Amino acid sequence: MQQALTAPEPPPERPGRPRRRGRTTLLIACAAVLGAVAGVCTGYVVQAGREPDALPPLAQQSVARAKSGKAPEPLSATRDHRVRTDGDLRKLLVxxxxxxxxxxxxxxxxxxxxxxxxYEEPDEMFADLSASRFRRAALSAWEKGQSATEVHLIQFRDAEGLGSRDFLSGQQGYMPQNAWAGTLGEPIPGSADGRVYVFEKPRTKAGYLPMYQARALAARGDIVMDVWLYDTKPIPKKTAMDLAERQLERL
Structure with a gap:
């Protein structure tokens, strides 16, 4: 796909590293925690000066036990999201x-x-991924004629934070500033925060055909999906949206 005048230039580099949350957010969170602690302490002081309440009579109903004595069966992947996402991430790719x-x-x-x-600055992106507790990623890519598609699934360790949401918001915040995208995107049905971006301008370079782009970003659980479409002709929004919806359904 790199022949001059007959094929597009290689896929452009990804936008820069996702933005981190500012210190203001952290200060607000700390203030909220301190306020909660102060409220709890006040409650203990008030409670200490009161007469103890009489305990109600025991009236607990007996709990029926399984006659078989066997442990309950684990939930299937259709009922437990973690069973599916903790498995082979590649199987979740569209x-x-x-x-x-x-x-x-x-x-x-x-x-x-x-x-x-x-990304354009891999060293800084590597550091940001570490801060967001990157876990693993999977990729599927295909071509047809002059078009190309890449689908990334990026999983984070969200137990001690929401690295997946930090990554998503950082990338989405960059899109309106992108020289070729310049758009706020369209919401993806069935997603609380997913969006599809059809770039307003193609990338151009002397000796190459114009490169049109579209991107879809969304998160479900601890996984972020990042879909890129490239073509030498304009990409219909429906094409990008259909692919985004199909990938989101698999998460």
Whole structure:
């Protein structure tokens, strides 16, 4: 896809690193915690000066036990989200459409270093991914004619924070400032915060065909999906939205 005048230039570099939350957010959170602690202490002081209340009579109903004595069966993947997302992340990637061929780019698993290299400043992205507790990523990419598509699933360790939401908000916040995107995007149905961006301007370079782009960003659980579409002709919003919805349904 790199022949001059007949094919587009290589896919452009990704936008810069996601923005971190400011110190203001942290200060507000600390103030909220201190306020809660002060309220609890006041409650203990008031309670200490009161007469103890009489305890109600015991009236607990007996709990029926399973006659078999066996432990309950674990929830299936359809009922427990973590069963599905803690498994093979590659199986959650949307299937490659019929009539397309695998791209030459890496397929399957991406470690933190490999994923950071998709950005303009990989060193800074690597540090930000560490701060957001990056866990793993998976990639599927395909081509058809002059078009190319890449689907990334990036999973974070959200137990001690919401790194997935930090990453998502950082990337979405960048899109209106992108020289070619310049758009707030369209909401993805079924997603609380997902959006599809059809870039307003194509990337151009002397000796190459114009490169049109679209992007979809959304999060579900601790996984962020990042979908990129490239073509030498304008990309319909419906094409990008349909792919985004199909990928979101798999998460």
């Amino acid at each position: 299937q490659r459409p019929a009539g397309t061929q695998k791209a030459d780019s890496a397929q399957g698993w991406l470690d933190q270093y490999g994923y950071a290299n998709y």
